[in-house]
Amino acid sequence: MNYAIIGFGKIGQALAQAFARSGIEVSVATTRDPESFASEAAAIGPAIIPKTLEEAVTADVIFLAVRFESHPAVAKALPNWKGKTIIDAMNTLAPLEELGGLPSSAVVAKAFTGTKLVKGFNHLVAGVLDQDPAVHGGRRVVFLASDDDGAAAEVGALAEKLGFAPIKLGGLLEGGLLVHARGNSWGHLIFKDLVKFE
Template sequence: MNNSQNHVASYAIIGFGKIGKALAKAFARKGIEVAVATTRDPESFASDATAIGPEIIPTTLAEAVKADVIFLAVRFEAHPDVAKALASWQGKIIVDVTNAYGVPPEKMEGLPSAKFVAQAFTGSKLVKGFNHLGAAILEQDPAVHGGRRVVFLASDDEGAAAEIGALAENLGFAPIKLGGLSEGGLLVQAHGNTWGKLIFQDLFKFD
């Protein structure tokens, strides 16, 4: 599938709850193949994956983490378990779709939640994104009223942010980059009992 001259990025979604399914629907809508995995056996959610579309490939966690771009759509508390799947995440982009709502800030060593998650995925480039919308909105077609639904992206790596921005465009969204994790990440994070300014803002861009 990947010959070196023309490497096409491979995608995976870890977590197949409401948000994981909403993301899978976005991929299926555009005919883009994506692996989905949980900590459970793929057979336990294979029929749900098939129901979304042939592009959604149920697989094991060990297989899914081979992808170039990995959407982390698990509960915030579960991210360290996913991080254990590889010793090094070098060369991979992690899209952090988690929300740390209700997690006491001291549990995160005073860091923005995305920076805290980034620490677990050693060597990865982390992009915070797709987390500011509830699943019921995220799963809808992003083309609305002649505009495109906005997704916010924050990353300390501009190349990674650009790549996920291009993917968001391919999925039909309008990406807006918010800068680094310490600045932009704070605008879209749920942290303890506080909400970032942009969380749950369902916005559209008209080109």
């Protein structure tokens, strides 16, 4: 299983920190030349490998950490995303009315034809996401929502490897709304920093 993070802003770098802490190799990419962010990747750790977008999309599991408005351009990098798992770590301030009444994750799922999409890691701000998830004798929670139970389990296992405590919220229309950044009201779980104790 190999991993990639597309987008190397604050959230992308916070995710890279989680991989580096766990010693798990991950490719990182943007639409820019990898040399332009190689020094930032090297500063995080040797397991963070800068690549082109075309190289990064060959990974099995891909985190989307770009601006929401940029995801359609990323989706065009492959004609079909079958067999890949996409983790939607993006947020948008677009109200639900502009998204056809759907949570943003359901909109993203339509753009990435054939993929198994999991909404996750988006409810924590970058300054919290990049911290060690072992806190107060417990583990920081990440919420996951997906219409594919197998993909949710796969991402849950990865979250545990990264030190987090995954909590599954159900499908995109139910769970996705709970972590939707904005609609007529904020999702009930957005920006909630919770810790799970065993």
